[in-house]
Amino acid sequence: MSKAYWVATYRSVTNPDALAAYAKLSGPAIMAAGGRILARGLPALVYEEGLQQRTVLIEFDSVEHAQAAHDSPAYQEAMALLSGGVERDIRIVEGL
Incomplete structure (x- = not known):
């Protein structure tokens, strides 16, 4: 079973307070579902x-785990x- 990577890119943030409230719940929900946050923030370089x-x-650990995390009641x-x-x-991308 291949690992999977959830990649989220934010095109715009019009309500920083809503994003902060989301972050308080989303991190624990994702980690409870087996997710490991590897990186977050603005890119160091853009090409x-x-x-x-x-x-x-x-x-x-898998696409199925990533999908279950996204679809969970907590998330x-x-x-x-x-x-x-x-x-x-x-996007959820399957690892090699």
Whole structure:
């Protein structure tokens, strides 16, 4: 079984308070589901057509674990706190 990586990029943050409230619940929800937060913040360097966007990288034991974390009631509760305060892209990519 390959590891999986959850990659979230934030196109915009229009409500920093909503993002802070989300962060208080999302981190524990993700870790409780077996996720390991490897990186988060703005890129140190951006090449080619890359964008200077907040990025979060989380490792899971499998795609199924990553999906279960995203779909869990605890994470869905955290997402509800965003209330349109961010625009982001979340991808789950299977490791090699």
